[in-house]
Amino acid sequence: MAKTRGTIVVNVDRCKGCDLCVVACPTHVIELHPEDVNDKGYHYARLKNFTDCIGCTACGTVCPDGCISVYRWKD
Template identity: 65%
Template structure:
């Protein structure tokens, strides 16, 4: 079975920091940032980028659809 490497991009200005993506991530890649966005929310970010498998769980549970998931086959 092929291994996959993933990455996410979060629209930090639209993220409201609900934390659903943090809970949904099976590899514990996502955390809420200590910094806040323009609206005063702690936004989601990739804290452990090397562990991302690109499963899209975070993007599926995001109520504001601010997470884009990228997935490539690892060599």
């Protein structure tokens, strides 16, 4: 049986670090970057664990600024 995997691409310049995607992620693979900030001074979202993303789109759905694109594929 094929396993669904995914990844996200974050538009770092638009991300305001609201943390909604982090809370919405069922597999807890998204975090706000602990050190780096974007040009607006916000800690931006990033995928911290590439192997456990399931591509569920929860993060992209809750993002108020549309900063997250989700990609899915089957292994």
